[in-house]
Amino acid sequence: MSIRDxxxxxxxxxxxxxxxxxxxSNPALDDFVLTLADRPEPRILFLPTxxxxxxxxxxxxxxxxxxxxxATHLSLFRxxxxxxxxxxxxxxxxxxxxxxxxxxxxxxxxxxxxxxxxLAEAWRRGIVLAGLSAGAMCWFxxxxxxxxxxxxxxxxxxxxPGSFSVHADGExxxxxxxxxxxxxxxxxxxxAADDGAGLLFRAxxxxxxxxxxxxxxxxxxxxxxxxLVRHRIEPELLGVAPTIAERPVPDExxxxxxxxxxxxx
Amino acid sequence: MHAxxxxxxxxxxxxxxxxxxxxxxxxxxxxxxxxRERPKVCFVPTxxxxxxxxxxRFYRTFATRCETSHVSLFRRDRGDGAVxxxxxxxxxxxxxxxxxxxxxxxxxxAWRAHGLDRVLRSAWRRGVILCGLSAGSLCWFQEAVTAxxxxxxxxxxxxxxPHSNCVHYDGExxxxxxxxxFVGDxxxxxxAADDGAALHFVGxxxxxxxxxxxxxxxxxxxxxxxxxxxxxLAVSYLxxxxxxxxxxx
Numbered sequence: 001m002s003i004r005d006x007x008x009x010x011x012x013x014x015x016x017x018x019x020x021x022x023x024x025s026n027p028a029l030d031d032f033v034l035t036l037a038d039r040p041e042p043r044i045l046f047l048p049t050x051x052x053x054x055x056x057x058x059x060x061x062x063x064x065x066x067x068x069x070x071a072t073h074l075s076l077f078r079x080x081x082x083x084x085x086x087x088x089x090x091x092x093x094x095x096x097x098x099x100x101x102x103x104x105x106x107x108x109x110x111x112x113x114x115x116x117x118x119l120a121e122a123w124r125r126g127i128v129l130a131g132l133s134a135g136a137m138c139w140f141x142x143x144x145x146x147x148x149x150x151x152x153x154x155x156x157x158x159x160x161p162g163s164f165s166v167h168a169d170g171e172x173x174x175x176x177x178x179x180x181x182x183x184x185x186x187x188x189x190x191x192a193a194d195d196g197a198g199l200l201f202r203a204x205x206x207x208x209x210x211x212x213x214x215x216x217x218x219x220x221x222x223x224x225x226x227x228l229v230r231h232r233i234e235p236e237l238l239g240v241a242p243t244i245a246e247r248p249v250p251d252e253x254x255x256x257x258x259x260x261x262x263x264x265x
Numbered sequence: 266m267h268a269x270x271x272x273x274x275x276x277x278x279x280x281x282x283x284x285x286x287x288x289x290x291x292x293x294x295x296x297x298x299x300x301r302e303r304p305k306v307c308f309v310p311t312x313x314x315x316x317x318x319x320x321x322r323f324y325r326t327f328a329t330r331c332e333t334s335h336v337s338l339f340r341r342d343r344g345d346g347a348v349x350x351x352x353x354x355x356x357x358x359x360x361x362x363x364x365x366x367x368x369x370x371x372x373x374x375a376w377r378a379h380g381l382d383r384v385l386r387s388a389w390r391r392g393v394i395l396c397g398l399s400a401g402s403l404c405w406f407q408e409a410v411t412a413x414x415x416x417x418x419x420x421x422x423x424x425x426x427p428h429s430n431c432v433h434y435d436g437e438x439x440x441x442x443x444x445x446x447f448v449g450d451x452x453x454x455x456x457a458a459d460d461g462a463a464l465h466f467v468g469x470x471x472x473x474x475x476x477x478x479x480x481x482x483x484x485x486x487x488x489x490x491x492x493x494x495x496x497x498l499a500v501s502y503l504x505x506x507x508x509x510x511x512x513x514x
Contacts, residue, residue, distance in 0.1 A: 049371075050339075051314070051339060052313070052314020052315045052316065052339040053314045053316075054314070054316075054317075076314075076368055076370075076371045077312065077313055077314035077316075077367050077368050077371055078313075078314075078367070078368075079413055083415055083416065084414075084415065085414065085415040086414055086415070101339060102338070102339050102340075102341070104378050104379070105338055105339055105374075105375045105378060105379075107378070108374040108375055108377060108378030109370075109371045109374040109375055110374075111374060112370045112371060112373060112374025112375075112377075113370055113371070113374070113414070146341070147341060148341055148379070149341045149349070149350075
Protein backbone atom coordinates (compact mmCIF):
# COMPACT_ATOMS: atom_id res chain seq x y z
CA MET A 1 0.00 0.00 0.00
CA SER A 2 1.43 3.40 -0.94
CA ILE A 3 1.47 6.47 1.25
CA ARG A 4 -1.07 8.06 -1.05
CA ASP A 5 -3.62 5.44 -0.10
CA UNK A 6 -3.54 6.64 3.48
CA UNK A 7 -4.28 10.17 2.42
CA UNK A 8 -7.45 9.46 0.50
CA UNK A 9 -10.74 10.00 2.29
CA UNK A 10 -13.16 7.12 2.38
CA UNK A 11 -15.87 7.80 -0.22
CA UNK A 12 -19.18 6.18 -0.98
CA UNK A 13 -21.46 7.12 -3.85
CA UNK A 14 -24.99 5.77 -3.29
CA UNK A 15 -27.44 5.91 -6.20
CA UNK A 16 -31.19 5.55 -5.84
CA UNK A 17 -31.14 3.97 -9.28
CA UNK A 18 -29.39 4.70 -12.55
CA UNK A 19 -26.01 4.02 -14.09
CA UNK A 20 -25.35 1.52 -16.84
CA UNK A 21 -27.79 -1.14 -15.60
CA UNK A 22 -30.76 1.25 -15.56
CA UNK A 23 -29.75 4.09 -17.87
CA UNK A 24 -27.73 2.47 -20.65
CA SER A 25 -27.90 5.61 -22.81
CA ASN A 26 -27.10 8.07 -20.02
CA PRO A 27 -23.54 7.85 -18.70
CA ALA A 28 -23.79 10.90 -16.39
CA LEU A 29 -23.74 9.04 -13.04
CA ASP A 30 -21.18 6.49 -14.18
CA ASP A 31 -18.92 9.27 -15.45
CA PHE A 32 -19.26 10.99 -12.08
CA VAL A 33 -18.15 7.77 -10.39
CA LEU A 34 -14.91 7.84 -12.40
CA THR A 35 -14.16 11.41 -11.29
CA LEU A 36 -14.13 10.25 -7.66
CA ALA A 37 -10.91 8.34 -8.21
CA ASP A 38 -8.13 10.85 -8.23
CA ARG A 39 -6.25 9.38 -11.16
CA PRO A 40 -6.67 8.95 -14.87
CA GLU A 41 -7.58 5.49 -16.11
CA PRO A 42 -8.82 4.28 -12.72
CA ARG A 43 -9.13 0.59 -11.92
CA ILE A 44 -12.80 -0.19 -11.45
CA LEU A 45 -14.20 -3.52 -10.27
CA PHE A 46 -17.83 -4.52 -10.77
CA LEU A 47 -19.59 -6.73 -8.23
CA PRO A 48 -22.83 -8.10 -9.74
CA THR A 49 -23.42 -10.34 -6.70
CA UNK A 50 -26.88 -9.03 -5.82
CA UNK A 51 -28.29 -10.30 -9.12
CA UNK A 52 -26.32 -13.54 -9.21
CA UNK A 53 -23.68 -12.31 -11.69
CA UNK A 54 -25.97 -12.11 -14.74
CA UNK A 55 -24.22 -11.80 -18.09
CA UNK A 56 -26.33 -8.81 -19.16
CA UNK A 57 -25.13 -6.68 -16.23
CA UNK A 58 -21.52 -7.68 -16.78
CA UNK A 59 -21.75 -6.86 -20.47
CA UNK A 60 -23.36 -3.52 -19.63
CA UNK A 61 -20.53 -2.73 -17.25
CA UNK A 62 -17.86 -3.33 -19.85
CA UNK A 63 -19.82 -1.42 -22.49
CA UNK A 64 -19.83 1.56 -20.15
CA UNK A 65 -16.33 1.42 -18.72
CA UNK A 66 -13.99 -0.70 -20.80
CA UNK A 67 -12.76 2.22 -22.90
CA UNK A 68 -12.43 4.70 -20.08
CA UNK A 69 -11.03 2.69 -17.24
CA UNK A 70 -9.23 -0.46 -16.34
CA ALA A 71 -12.43 -2.43 -15.85
CA THR A 72 -12.80 -5.92 -14.40
CA HIS A 73 -15.58 -7.78 -12.64
CA LEU A 74 -15.63 -10.25 -9.80
CA SER A 75 -17.98 -13.21 -9.96
CA LEU A 76 -18.85 -15.10 -6.79
CA PHE A 77 -20.78 -17.74 -8.73
CA ARG A 78 -18.55 -18.64 -11.61
CA UNK A 79 -14.95 -19.62 -11.47
CA UNK A 80 -12.73 -16.96 -12.90
CA UNK A 81 -9.82 -19.29 -13.42
CA UNK A 82 -7.47 -17.19 -11.33
CA UNK A 83 -5.75 -18.30 -8.17
CA UNK A 84 -5.68 -14.73 -6.84
CA UNK A 85 -7.35 -14.14 -3.51
CA UNK A 86 -10.33 -11.85 -3.13
CA UNK A 87 -8.15 -9.50 -1.06
CA UNK A 88 -5.63 -9.20 -3.89
CA UNK A 89 -8.39 -8.49 -6.38
CA UNK A 90 -10.35 -5.97 -4.30
CA UNK A 91 -7.59 -3.99 -2.64
CA UNK A 92 -5.80 -3.10 -5.87
CA UNK A 93 -8.84 -1.19 -7.17
CA UNK A 94 -9.54 2.53 -7.25
CA UNK A 95 -13.31 2.00 -7.42
CA UNK A 96 -15.63 -0.88 -6.52
CA UNK A 97 -19.05 -0.62 -8.21
CA UNK A 98 -21.88 -2.74 -6.80
CA UNK A 99 -24.93 -3.63 -8.88
CA UNK A 100 -28.54 -3.94 -7.77
CA UNK A 101 -30.65 -7.00 -7.01
CA UNK A 102 -31.38 -8.88 -3.83
CA UNK A 103 -29.82 -7.10 -0.85
CA UNK A 104 -30.36 -10.09 1.40
CA UNK A 105 -28.47 -12.35 -0.98
CA UNK A 106 -25.81 -9.72 -1.56
CA UNK A 107 -24.94 -9.41 2.12
CA UNK A 108 -25.25 -13.11 2.91
CA UNK A 109 -22.99 -14.08 0.03
CA UNK A 110 -20.44 -11.37 0.79
CA UNK A 111 -20.35 -12.55 4.39
CA UNK A 112 -19.93 -16.16 3.32
CA UNK A 113 -16.87 -15.09 1.30
CA UNK A 114 -15.76 -12.60 4.00
CA UNK A 115 -16.01 -9.91 1.37
CA UNK A 116 -17.93 -7.62 3.74
CA UNK A 117 -14.83 -7.09 5.85
CA UNK A 118 -12.69 -6.70 2.78
CA LEU A 119 -14.94 -3.96 1.38
CA ALA A 120 -14.90 -2.12 4.70
CA GLU A 121 -11.11 -2.27 4.58
CA ALA A 122 -11.15 -1.04 0.97
CA TRP A 123 -13.34 1.87 2.03
CA ARG A 124 -11.00 2.79 4.90
CA ARG A 125 -8.10 2.74 2.47
CA GLY A 126 -9.83 5.23 0.21
CA ILE A 127 -11.06 2.88 -2.49
CA VAL A 128 -14.28 4.49 -3.76
CA LEU A 129 -17.39 2.37 -3.15
CA ALA A 130 -20.25 3.05 -5.54
CA GLY A 131 -23.51 1.32 -6.27
CA LEU A 132 -27.20 1.52 -6.94
CA SER A 133 -30.26 0.08 -5.29
CA ALA A 134 -29.14 -2.93 -3.18
CA GLY A 135 -25.58 -1.88 -4.08
CA ALA A 136 -26.25 1.52 -2.47
CA MET A 137 -28.35 0.57 0.58
CA CYS A 138 -25.83 -2.07 1.64
CA TRP A 139 -23.38 0.55 2.95
CA PHE A 140 -25.88 2.07 5.41
CA UNK A 141 -27.33 0.92 8.73
CA UNK A 142 -30.34 -0.36 6.83
CA UNK A 143 -32.76 -0.02 3.97
CA UNK A 144 -35.91 -1.45 2.43
CA UNK A 145 -35.73 -4.52 0.21
CA UNK A 146 -37.86 -6.92 -1.81
CA UNK A 147 -35.37 -9.76 -1.39
CA UNK A 148 -37.99 -12.04 0.11
CA UNK A 149 -40.86 -10.89 -2.13
CA UNK A 150 -42.79 -8.26 -0.15
CA UNK A 151 -41.11 -4.99 0.91
CA UNK A 152 -39.41 -5.17 4.29
CA UNK A 153 -36.63 -3.48 6.21
CA UNK A 154 -33.16 -4.96 6.15
CA UNK A 155 -29.93 -4.30 7.98
CA UNK A 156 -26.87 -3.17 6.02
CA UNK A 157 -23.14 -3.13 6.67
CA UNK A 158 -23.35 0.10 8.65
CA UNK A 159 -20.32 1.87 7.17
CA UNK A 160 -22.54 4.94 6.84
CA PRO A 161 -24.85 6.18 9.59
CA GLY A 162 -28.55 6.38 8.86
CA SER A 163 -30.74 4.42 6.51
CA PHE A 164 -31.15 4.65 2.73
CA SER A 165 -34.14 3.99 0.52
CA VAL A 166 -33.95 3.73 -3.26
CA HIS A 167 -36.16 4.11 -6.37
CA ALA A 168 -38.22 6.71 -4.49
CA ASP A 169 -39.96 7.76 -7.70
CA GLY A 170 -39.65 4.57 -9.74
CA GLU A 171 -41.22 2.28 -7.14
CA UNK A 172 -43.64 4.53 -5.24
CA UNK A 173 -44.74 1.73 -2.88
CA UNK A 174 -41.26 1.58 -1.39
CA UNK A 175 -41.10 5.04 0.20
CA UNK A 176 -44.07 4.58 2.61
CA UNK A 177 -42.52 1.37 3.97
CA UNK A 178 -39.27 3.22 4.64
CA UNK A 179 -41.02 6.25 6.18
CA UNK A 180 -43.03 4.01 8.50
CA UNK A 181 -39.83 2.23 9.59
CA UNK A 182 -38.12 5.56 10.33
CA UNK A 183 -41.17 6.79 12.21
CA UNK A 184 -41.35 3.66 14.35
CA UNK A 185 -37.62 3.73 15.04
CA UNK A 186 -37.06 0.40 13.29
CA UNK A 187 -34.66 2.23 11.00
CA UNK A 188 -32.69 5.37 11.83
CA UNK A 189 -33.41 8.54 9.86
CA UNK A 190 -31.64 8.86 6.56
CA UNK A 191 -32.02 9.52 2.87
CA ALA A 192 -34.28 8.41 0.06
CA ALA A 193 -33.18 8.90 -3.53
CA ASP A 194 -35.04 8.87 -6.82
CA ASP A 195 -33.83 6.90 -9.81
CA GLY A 196 -31.09 9.03 -11.32
CA ALA A 197 -30.06 10.69 -8.04
CA GLY A 198 -26.85 9.84 -6.21
CA LEU A 199 -25.45 10.91 -2.83
CA LEU A 200 -21.75 11.31 -2.22
CA PHE A 201 -20.35 10.65 1.26
CA ARG A 202 -16.86 11.64 2.38
CA ALA A 203 -16.05 9.55 5.40
CA UNK A 204 -19.50 9.42 6.98
CA UNK A 205 -20.67 12.88 5.92
CA UNK A 206 -23.00 13.50 2.99
CA UNK A 207 -21.27 16.16 0.91
CA UNK A 208 -22.97 16.28 -2.49
CA UNK A 209 -26.11 15.16 -4.31
CA UNK A 210 -26.02 14.82 -8.08
CA UNK A 211 -28.46 13.60 -10.69
CA UNK A 212 -28.51 12.32 -14.24
CA UNK A 213 -32.03 13.56 -15.03
CA UNK A 214 -33.97 16.75 -14.38
CA UNK A 215 -36.56 16.25 -11.64
CA UNK A 216 -34.74 13.49 -9.80
CA UNK A 217 -34.27 14.43 -6.16
CA UNK A 218 -33.29 13.16 -2.76
CA UNK A 219 -35.04 13.38 0.57
CA UNK A 220 -33.61 13.65 4.08
CA UNK A 221 -35.97 12.29 6.71
CA UNK A 222 -35.64 12.19 10.49
CA UNK A 223 -38.01 11.11 13.20
CA UNK A 224 -38.46 13.85 15.79
CA UNK A 225 -40.74 12.61 18.50
CA UNK A 226 -43.66 11.08 16.65
CA UNK A 227 -43.21 13.33 13.68
CA LEU A 228 -41.24 12.85 10.52
CA VAL A 229 -39.23 15.83 9.45
CA ARG A 230 -38.66 15.78 5.71
CA HIS A 231 -36.24 17.90 3.79
CA ARG A 232 -36.05 17.77 0.01
CA ILE A 233 -32.56 18.05 -1.45
CA GLU A 234 -32.17 19.41 -4.98
CA PRO A 235 -29.30 17.68 -6.72
CA GLU A 236 -26.79 19.22 -9.08
CA LEU A 237 -27.81 18.09 -12.55
CA LEU A 238 -24.78 16.48 -14.13
CA GLY A 239 -23.98 17.48 -17.68
CA VAL A 240 -23.81 14.64 -20.11
CA ALA A 241 -20.47 14.86 -21.82
CA PRO A 242 -20.59 12.80 -24.97
CA THR A 243 -17.09 13.97 -25.77
CA ILE A 244 -15.80 11.81 -22.93
CA ALA A 245 -17.59 8.79 -24.29
CA GLU A 246 -16.32 9.36 -27.80
CA ARG A 247 -12.81 10.44 -26.94
CA PRO A 248 -10.25 8.24 -28.69
CA VAL A 249 -7.95 6.30 -26.41
CA PRO A 250 -4.32 7.43 -26.74
CA ASP A 251 -1.92 4.70 -27.77
CA GLU A 252 0.11 4.73 -24.58
CA UNK A 253 -3.02 4.37 -22.46
CA UNK A 254 -4.18 1.45 -24.55
CA UNK A 255 -0.79 -0.19 -24.19
CA UNK A 256 -0.83 0.37 -20.44
CA UNK A 257 -4.25 -1.25 -20.25
CA UNK A 258 -3.12 -4.29 -22.16
CA UNK A 259 -0.06 -4.62 -19.97
CA UNK A 260 -2.16 -4.38 -16.85
CA UNK A 261 -4.61 -6.97 -18.07
CA UNK A 262 -1.75 -9.29 -18.95
CA UNK A 263 -0.17 -8.85 -15.52
CA UNK A 264 -3.37 -9.88 -13.83
CA UNK A 265 -3.48 -13.20 -15.59
CA MET B 266 -47.03 -41.82 3.56
CA HIS B 267 -43.94 -39.61 3.53
CA ALA B 268 -42.79 -40.85 6.91
CA UNK B 269 -42.09 -44.26 5.41
CA UNK B 270 -39.47 -42.96 3.01
CA UNK B 271 -35.86 -43.06 4.23
CA UNK B 272 -33.67 -39.96 3.82
CA UNK B 273 -31.69 -40.22 0.58
CA UNK B 274 -28.98 -38.16 -1.07
CA UNK B 275 -27.38 -38.75 -4.46
CA UNK B 276 -24.20 -36.69 -4.67
CA UNK B 277 -22.55 -36.42 -8.12
CA UNK B 278 -18.83 -35.74 -8.43
CA UNK B 279 -19.92 -34.04 -11.65
CA UNK B 280 -22.39 -34.96 -14.37
CA UNK B 281 -26.09 -35.01 -15.06
CA UNK B 282 -27.79 -32.62 -17.47
CA UNK B 283 -25.56 -29.70 -16.53
CA UNK B 284 -22.31 -31.42 -17.46
CA UNK B 285 -23.19 -34.40 -19.63
CA UNK B 286 -25.56 -33.25 -22.33
CA UNK B 287 -26.85 -36.35 -24.09
CA UNK B 288 -25.97 -38.68 -21.21
CA UNK B 289 -29.01 -39.00 -18.96
CA UNK B 290 -27.72 -41.93 -16.88
CA UNK B 291 -27.21 -40.17 -13.54
CA UNK B 292 -30.41 -38.14 -13.82
CA UNK B 293 -32.34 -41.28 -14.81
CA UNK B 294 -30.91 -43.09 -11.81
CA UNK B 295 -32.21 -40.42 -9.44
CA UNK B 296 -35.66 -40.52 -11.02
CA UNK B 297 -35.71 -44.32 -10.77
CA UNK B 298 -35.61 -43.97 -6.98
CA UNK B 299 -39.04 -42.31 -7.02
CA UNK B 300 -42.10 -44.54 -6.83
CA ARG B 301 -44.31 -42.31 -8.92
CA GLU B 302 -45.27 -42.05 -12.57
CA ARG B 303 -44.35 -38.39 -12.92
CA PRO B 304 -41.90 -37.46 -10.19
CA LYS B 305 -42.13 -33.95 -8.78
CA VAL B 306 -38.70 -32.44 -9.29
CA CYS B 307 -37.66 -28.98 -8.14
CA PHE B 308 -34.43 -27.37 -9.36
CA VAL B 309 -32.43 -25.13 -7.02
CA PRO B 310 -29.84 -23.23 -9.09
CA THR B 311 -28.65 -20.94 -6.27
CA UNK B 312 -24.96 -21.85 -6.66
CA UNK B 313 -24.99 -20.44 -10.20
CA UNK B 314 -26.75 -17.24 -9.15
CA UNK B 315 -29.99 -18.60 -10.63
CA UNK B 316 -28.51 -18.42 -14.12
CA UNK B 317 -31.29 -18.28 -16.72
CA UNK B 318 -29.64 -20.63 -19.19
CA UNK B 319 -29.22 -23.21 -16.47
CA UNK B 320 -32.89 -23.05 -15.48
CA UNK B 321 -33.86 -23.44 -19.14
CA ARG B 322 -31.66 -26.53 -19.51
CA PHE B 323 -33.26 -28.06 -16.43
CA TYR B 324 -36.74 -27.68 -17.89
CA ARG B 325 -35.58 -29.00 -21.26
CA THR B 326 -34.25 -32.11 -19.55
CA PHE B 327 -37.04 -32.88 -17.12
CA ALA B 328 -40.26 -31.13 -18.16
CA THR B 329 -41.50 -33.89 -20.49
CA ARG B 330 -41.41 -36.65 -17.88
CA CYS B 331 -41.64 -34.87 -14.52
CA GLU B 332 -43.65 -32.23 -12.74
CA THR B 333 -41.02 -29.51 -12.77
CA SER B 334 -40.45 -26.29 -10.86
CA HIS B 335 -37.51 -24.16 -9.77
CA VAL B 336 -36.63 -21.91 -6.87
CA SER B 337 -35.06 -18.50 -7.46
CA LEU B 338 -33.57 -16.72 -4.46
CA PHE B 339 -32.54 -13.74 -6.57
CA ARG B 340 -35.86 -12.89 -8.17
CA ARG B 341 -38.28 -13.50 -5.35
CA ASP B 342 -39.94 -10.17 -6.13
CA ARG B 343 -40.64 -10.96 -9.78
CA GLY B 344 -42.94 -13.61 -11.13
CA ASP B 345 -40.51 -15.12 -13.62
CA GLY B 346 -41.91 -18.63 -13.29
CA ALA B 347 -40.10 -19.57 -10.11
CA VAL B 348 -41.92 -20.88 -7.06
CA UNK B 349 -43.67 -18.00 -5.32
CA UNK B 350 -44.94 -17.69 -1.78
CA UNK B 351 -44.19 -20.45 0.71
CA UNK B 352 -40.98 -22.16 -0.41
CA UNK B 353 -41.06 -24.66 2.45
CA UNK B 354 -44.53 -25.93 1.59
CA UNK B 355 -43.47 -26.44 -2.01
CA UNK B 356 -40.14 -28.12 -1.32
CA UNK B 357 -41.47 -30.47 1.36
CA UNK B 358 -43.95 -31.94 -1.12
CA UNK B 359 -41.43 -32.71 -3.90
CA UNK B 360 -40.05 -36.14 -4.72
CA UNK B 361 -36.65 -34.80 -5.77
CA UNK B 362 -34.81 -31.56 -5.04
CA UNK B 363 -32.03 -31.13 -7.60
CA UNK B 364 -29.26 -28.68 -6.67
CA UNK B 365 -27.13 -27.24 -9.46
CA UNK B 366 -23.42 -26.49 -9.54
CA UNK B 367 -21.53 -23.27 -9.00
CA UNK B 368 -20.06 -21.79 -5.85
CA UNK B 369 -20.80 -23.76 -2.69
CA UNK B 370 -19.84 -20.79 -0.50
CA UNK B 371 -22.30 -18.49 -2.26
CA UNK B 372 -24.90 -21.26 -2.19
CA UNK B 373 -24.66 -21.78 1.56
CA UNK B 374 -24.65 -18.05 2.27
CA ALA B 375 -27.82 -17.45 0.25
CA TRP B 376 -29.59 -20.54 1.63
CA ARG B 377 -28.94 -19.54 5.20
CA ALA B 378 -30.16 -16.00 4.54
CA HIS B 379 -33.47 -17.40 3.26
CA GLY B 380 -33.78 -20.22 5.81
CA LEU B 381 -33.52 -22.76 3.00
CA ASP B 382 -30.91 -24.78 4.92
CA ARG B 383 -33.55 -25.68 7.50
CA VAL B 384 -36.18 -26.44 4.87
CA LEU B 385 -33.85 -28.80 3.01
CA ARG B 386 -32.96 -30.60 6.22
CA SER B 387 -36.67 -31.19 6.90
CA ALA B 388 -37.23 -32.31 3.33
CA TRP B 389 -34.40 -34.81 3.63
CA ARG B 390 -35.79 -36.17 6.89
CA ARG B 391 -39.16 -36.63 5.22
CA GLY B 392 -37.66 -38.65 2.43
CA VAL B 393 -37.52 -36.06 -0.34
CA ILE B 394 -34.54 -37.23 -2.41
CA LEU B 395 -31.80 -34.61 -2.48
CA CYS B 396 -29.37 -34.69 -5.37
CA GLY B 397 -26.93 -32.48 -7.17
CA LEU B 398 -23.52 -32.11 -8.67
CA SER B 399 -20.42 -30.24 -7.66
CA ALA B 400 -21.60 -27.51 -5.24
CA GLY B 401 -24.90 -29.42 -5.22
CA SER B 402 -23.00 -32.41 -3.85
CA LEU B 403 -20.61 -30.65 -1.47
CA CYS B 404 -23.41 -28.80 0.32
CA TRP B 405 -24.88 -31.91 1.99
CA PHE B 406 -21.71 -32.92 3.80
CA GLN B 407 -20.14 -31.98 7.09
CA GLU B 408 -17.11 -30.55 5.35
CA ALA B 409 -16.32 -29.92 1.72
CA VAL B 410 -13.30 -29.02 -0.36
CA THR B 411 -13.84 -26.03 -2.61
CA ALA B 412 -11.41 -24.23 -4.88
CA UNK B 413 -13.44 -21.38 -6.23
CA UNK B 414 -11.23 -18.43 -5.40
CA UNK B 415 -7.58 -19.00 -4.78
CA UNK B 416 -6.24 -22.19 -3.23
CA UNK B 417 -8.56 -25.06 -2.20
CA UNK B 418 -10.12 -24.62 1.22
CA UNK B 419 -12.48 -26.57 3.44
CA UNK B 420 -15.94 -25.21 4.12
CA UNK B 421 -18.67 -26.47 6.43
CA UNK B 422 -21.67 -27.77 4.59
CA UNK B 423 -25.15 -28.46 5.93
CA UNK B 424 -23.83 -31.55 7.70
CA UNK B 425 -26.67 -33.91 6.76
CA UNK B 426 -23.95 -36.44 5.95
CA PRO B 427 -21.27 -36.72 8.66
CA HIS B 428 -18.44 -37.07 6.14
CA SER B 429 -16.34 -34.80 3.98
CA ASN B 430 -16.65 -34.57 0.20
CA CYS B 431 -14.46 -33.73 -2.75
CA VAL B 432 -15.85 -33.50 -6.29
CA HIS B 433 -14.34 -33.45 -9.82
CA TYR B 434 -11.71 -35.74 -8.36
CA ASP B 435 -10.32 -36.66 -11.77
CA GLY B 436 -10.63 -33.15 -13.17
CA GLU B 437 -8.12 -31.28 -11.07
CA UNK B 438 -5.02 -33.12 -9.85
CA UNK B 439 -4.23 -30.57 -7.14
CA UNK B 440 -7.61 -31.14 -5.57
CA UNK B 441 -6.78 -34.77 -4.94
CA UNK B 442 -3.55 -33.86 -3.19
CA UNK B 443 -5.18 -31.11 -1.17
CA UNK B 444 -8.05 -33.34 -0.09
CA UNK B 445 -5.70 -35.99 1.20
CA UNK B 446 -3.66 -33.36 3.00
CA PHE B 447 -6.82 -31.88 4.58
CA VAL B 448 -7.96 -35.29 5.80
CA GLY B 449 -4.47 -35.88 7.18
CA ASP B 450 -4.74 -32.58 9.05
CA UNK B 451 -7.98 -33.54 10.77
CA UNK B 452 -10.78 -32.88 8.30
CA UNK B 453 -13.56 -35.47 8.65
CA UNK B 454 -12.86 -38.58 6.56
CA UNK B 455 -15.10 -38.80 3.54
CA UNK B 456 -15.80 -39.46 -0.08
CA ALA B 457 -14.25 -38.30 -3.31
CA ALA B 458 -15.99 -38.72 -6.66
CA ASP B 459 -14.89 -38.28 -10.26
CA ASP B 460 -17.01 -36.55 -12.86
CA GLY B 461 -19.65 -39.10 -13.81
CA ALA B 462 -19.65 -40.90 -10.45
CA ALA B 463 -22.51 -40.50 -7.99
CA LEU B 464 -22.55 -41.43 -4.29
CA HIS B 465 -25.93 -42.71 -3.16
CA PHE B 466 -26.53 -42.35 0.57
CA VAL B 467 -29.46 -43.83 2.43
CA GLY B 468 -29.67 -42.21 5.81
CA UNK B 469 -26.10 -41.24 6.62
CA UNK B 470 -24.50 -44.29 5.08
CA UNK B 471 -23.23 -44.89 1.58
CA UNK B 472 -25.38 -47.50 -0.10
CA UNK B 473 -23.68 -47.66 -3.50
CA UNK B 474 -21.79 -45.74 -6.16
CA UNK B 475 -23.16 -45.51 -9.69
CA UNK B 476 -21.66 -43.93 -12.77
CA UNK B 477 -22.55 -42.51 -16.13
CA UNK B 478 -19.06 -43.12 -17.52
CA UNK B 479 -17.38 -46.52 -17.56
CA UNK B 480 -14.15 -45.25 -16.01
CA UNK B 481 -15.50 -42.90 -13.35
CA UNK B 482 -14.16 -43.68 -9.88
CA UNK B 483 -14.97 -42.92 -6.28
CA UNK B 484 -12.95 -43.31 -3.11
CA UNK B 485 -13.31 -43.32 0.62
CA UNK B 486 -10.51 -41.18 1.97
CA UNK B 487 -9.49 -41.69 5.59
CA UNK B 488 -6.38 -41.79 7.78
CA UNK B 489 -5.01 -45.21 8.58
CA UNK B 490 -1.81 -45.93 10.52
CA UNK B 491 -0.57 -42.37 10.19
CA UNK B 492 -1.25 -42.18 6.46
CA UNK B 493 -4.17 -40.98 4.43
CA UNK B 494 -5.51 -43.87 2.39
CA UNK B 495 -7.69 -43.70 -0.71
CA UNK B 496 -9.89 -46.78 -0.64
CA UNK B 497 -11.37 -47.35 -4.13
CA LEU B 498 -15.11 -48.05 -4.05
CA ALA B 499 -17.03 -50.45 -6.25
CA VAL B 500 -18.74 -48.43 -8.97
CA SER B 501 -21.71 -49.71 -10.98
CA TYR B 502 -21.73 -48.31 -14.49
CA LEU B 503 -25.31 -47.48 -15.40
CA UNK B 504 -24.85 -47.75 -19.15
CA UNK B 505 -24.72 -50.73 -21.40
CA UNK B 506 -21.89 -52.75 -19.87
CA UNK B 507 -21.70 -55.00 -22.91
CA UNK B 508 -20.52 -52.07 -24.95
CA UNK B 509 -17.63 -51.30 -22.69
CA UNK B 510 -16.81 -54.43 -20.74
CA UNK B 511 -13.20 -53.52 -20.17
CA UNK B 512 -14.02 -50.46 -18.14
CA UNK B 513 -16.35 -51.83 -15.49
CA UNK B 514 -14.26 -51.88 -12.35
